[in-house]
Amino acid sequence: MRTSGVDEMAPPLLELAGVDSGYGEAQILYAVSISVAEGELVCLIGPNGAGKSTVLKTVFGLLAPWAGTITYAGAPIGGEPPADVVRTGIGYVPQRRNVFGSLTIEENLQMGAVARDDDGSAVIAGLYEQFPLLADKRAARASTLSGGQRQILAFARALVPEPQLLLIDEPSAGLAPNTAEEVFAHVEAVNARGTAVLMVEQNAKRGLAISDRGVVLDQGAVEFTAPADAVLEDERIAELYLGG
Amino acid sequence: MSEPLLRVTDLQKAFGGLTATDHASFTVEAGTITGLIGPNGAGKSTLFNLISGFLPPDGGRVHIAGEELTGATPAEVAAAGCIRTFQTPRPLAGMTVREALLIGPQQQVGEAPLALFSRPAAVTTTERSNLEAVETIAAEFAIAHLLDAPATDLSGGQLKLVELARAMLARPQLLLLDEPVAGVNPTLRNTLAEHIERLHAEGVTCCIIEHDMEFIMQLADPIIVLDRGRVLMEGPPATVQSDPRVIDAYLGGG
Numbered sequence: 129m130r131t132s133g134v135d136e137m138a139p140p141l142l143e144l145a146g147v148d149s150g151y152g153e154a155q156i157l158y159a160v161s162i163s164v165a166e167g168e169l170v171c172l173i174g175p176n177g178a179g180k181s182t183v184l185k186t187v188f189g190l191l192a193p194w195a196g197t198i199t200y201a202g203a204p205i206g207g208e209p210p211a212d213v214v215r216t217g218i219g220y221v222p223q224r225r226n227v228f229g230s231l232t233i234e235e236n237l238q239m240g241a242v243a244r245d246d247d248g249s250a251v252i253a254g255l256y257e258q259f260p261l262l263a264d265k266r267a268a269r270a271s272t273l274s275g276g277q278r279q280i281l282a283f284a285r286a287l288v289p290e291p292q293l294l295l296i297d298e299p300s301a302g303l304a305p306n307t308a309e310e311v312f313a314h315v316e317a318v319n320a321r322g323t324a325v326l327m328v329e330q331n332a333k334r335g336l337a338i339s340d341r342g343v344v345l346d347q348g349a350v351e352f353t354a355p356a357d358a359v360l361e362d363e364r365i366a367e368l369y370l371g372g
Numbered sequence: 373m374s375e376p377l378l379r380v381t382d383l384q385k386a387f388g389g390l391t392a393t394d395h396a397s398f399t400v401e402a403g404t405i406t407g408l409i410g411p412n413g414a415g416k417s418t419l420f421n422l423i424s425g426f427l428p429p430d431g432g433r434v435h436i437a438g439e440e441l442t443g444a445t446p447a448e449v450a451a452a453g454c455i456r457t458f459q460t461p462r463p464l465a466g467m468t469v470r471e472a473l474l475i476g477p478q479q480q481v482g483e484a485p486l487a488l489f490s491r492p493a494a495v496t497t498t499e500r501s502n503l504e505a506v507e508t509i510a511a512e513f514a515i516a517h518l519l520d521a522p523a524t525d526l527s528g529g530q531l532k533l534v535e536l537a538r539a540m541l542a543r544p545q546l547l548l549l550d551e552p553v554a555g556v557n558p559t560l561r562n563t564l565a566e567h568i569e570r571l572h573a574e575g576v577t578c579c580i581i582e583h584d585m586e587f588i589m590q591l592a593d594p595i596i597v598l599d600r601g602r603v604l605m606e607g608p609p610a611t612v613q614s615d616p617r618v619i620d621a622y623l624g625g626g
Contacts, residue, residue, distance in 0.1 A: 154525050175514070175557045176529030223528050223555070224460050272387050275459050275551075276412025276583075298528075301554045302459060304411045304583050306624025330529070330555055371558025 139202065141166045141324050142187065142218075142293055147196035147206075149179075149186040156182040158348045159196065162326075164293065169315070169325045171339035171356060173332040173369055179348040180328040181223055184295040187326070188220040189213040200293070214243040219291030223298050223328075226282035229271030233262050236270050236281055240288025248288050255284045258314065275302045283311060287318065294318065296327040300334065312338055332370045336360050344369055375438045377402040377546055377577050378423065378454075383432035385418055385601075392418040393429070394601030400546070405568065405578045407592030407609075409585075411622050415601040416581045417459055420548050424456040425449040436546060453545030457552065459581075461535035463523040469534055470519040473506045476541030502541075509537045512563055529555045536564065540571060547571065549580045553587050565591055585623070589613060597622065 140163035150156040156179040164170050172180050185191045187198060189210040198206035205213055210220070227236050237255065241248030256263035261277060262284055270281060279302060286294060299315060300308040308331070316338050319325050329335030336342050342359035344352040352365060359365055376399035385393040392415045400406045408416055421427040423434050425446040433442045436452045444452075464472045477498075487495055510516040513533045518526065526534065536552055549568075553561045565587060568578055582588040588595070589609040597604040597612060599621050605612065612618055 151525065154521075176533065176555075176560065177518075177527045179527075181527060268390065269388075272390050274413040274415075275417065280412075298555055302412075302551055302583065304409075304622055305585055306622055307412050308583070309624055330557055332558060367559075369557070369559065371561055 138166060140164060141201060143199045145197050147186060147198060148194040149182055149191050156348050160350055162343055162350065164324050164326050167322050167324055169319045169339045170341045170343060171335040172326065172328045172343050172345060174345035178345040180345050181297050184297055184328060188218060188295055214289060217292035219286035219289060219294045221282050221286045221296045227270040227278045230269060232267055232269055233281060234266040237285055237288055240285040243289040251288055251290060255287060259284050276304060276307055279303060291323060293324045296325060298328055298330055300329060300331045376400060377437055379435040381433045383422055384430045385422055385427065386430055391601050393422060396602050398596050398603050398606065400577060400579045402577050405572050405580065405592045407588045407595040408579060408581045408598060409588060409595060409622065410598035414598040416598055417550055420456055420550055424454065424548060455539050455542045455544035456548035457535050457539045457550055459550045461531050463526060463531055465524055467523050468520050469515060469523055470506060472523045472534055473538050473541060474502060476538040477502045505541055509541060512567065513537050514560060529557065532556055540567060543576060545577060547576050547578045549578060551581055553582060553584050561587055
């Protein structure tokens with residue numbers, strides 16, 4: 129719920145049009161159309177198994193769309209492998225198993241620099257200032273981090289390539305209340321600097337509160353899309369998806 | 373005073389130079405829903421791993437129902453009546469959701485080969501009632517439509533629900549739940565809370581790690597706060613929520 133600086137007339141930064149996707153023979157997404165404008169923060173909500181994570185995985189190239197098109201900055205990216213997608217300027221923070229346990233925190237961050245032309249050391253230094261926890265533990269193996277700390281590391285790593293669009297899968301899951309607030313503040317800050325965000329979040333009320341727009345996904349299809357405050361105020365949506 | 377169901381005494385665990393559990397001592401009294409909260413990295417999941425036999429402690433002791441289980445295997449801990457769930461469960465490959473859930477119920481008569489011959493009716497009866505219990509809980513947790521799907525087809529949140537359902541079907545003496553509602557849709561959160569309360573009313577003692585304050589503060593009493601591997605404080609929810617140390621280390625906002 130905020131005043132958005134989004135230019136509604138400009139072509140979207142990311143556009144999914146009629147996308148079908150799934151795993152093996154199991155179809156999860158049915159003709160999904162979602163767009164994210166430059167600098168926009170879009171929150172994707174819906175029941176467990178609705179296909180929210182599948183949307184992100186399909187955009188990032190972990191899954192190839194079965195049908196439909198995915199356009200990023202005017203160019204088709206549907207079916208491109210993640211290594212190519214990340215170079216177009218899209219970052220991805222997965223929900224689970226999101227760090228390299230046998231590597232140190234520093235090495236994990238350096239992995240994020242693979243898509244950069246330089247070694248990313250200046251950006252990483254800046255991230256250490258933003259996330260003092262990571263600076264304190266930079267030489268420790270990521271496997272020694274708690275679940276919540278891993279989440280923060282994965283988030284920071286996705287920022288290393290300085291993406292134009294960040295795909296974030298449940299940033300607050302498993303985080304202590306104060307840490308979750310910090311992560312939401314970081315998402316807002318990253319967005320305020322111009323990075324568009326497509327975020328999946330089960331803590332829907334909290335997620336929508338920092339978003340421009342909400343998209344409700346149910347059984348693999350877009351059920352509802354509206355400005356975030358309208359989604360928050362819709363009684364039917366509240367009852368069905370926000371826990372009343 | 374009777375012996376607590378779970379007694380953790382001076383428990384220690386370090387990973388390399390990193391101390392995860394720093395002389396932690398606490399008890400979980402039988403018949404309670406005990407909450408375990410604390411900052412990320414406070415050592416909450418490590419404690420569960422030490423109690424449930426997934427990690428050996430460096431020092432200290434674990435007693436469940438008076439029996440010493442320090443360093444016991446996960447199977448021994450489960451046999452002693454303590455079942456735990458994981459923060460990020462993994463699917464049971466090669467099984468359908470129904471099959472994965474049927475692992476839950478304990479002491480299934482058909483597991484004893486002799487009973488298959490000597491008491492076939494009893495085997496059939498328990499199997500039928502287990503199947504019914506699986507269908508019931510699957511309906512409550514909104515996963516009934518997935519019963520015949522391969523367990524590997526589930527989303528992160530659905531896997532969580534399957535794991536919770538399986539642990540609950542086990543009806544253990546002591547149920548350790550590691551962040552049961554993280555990644556679960558808010559509309560299902562209340563269903564889970566009701567289910568935990570029902571198990572509790574039936575005599576299952578629960579110890580729950582959870583960051584969702586609304587959920588844990590309504591459900592649990594007492595609440596134990598862990599910070600840097602040790603117990604920071606313990607008390608009823610209202611006391612814990614208003615404690616400046618807890619606000620500072622964990623809740624934030626002030």
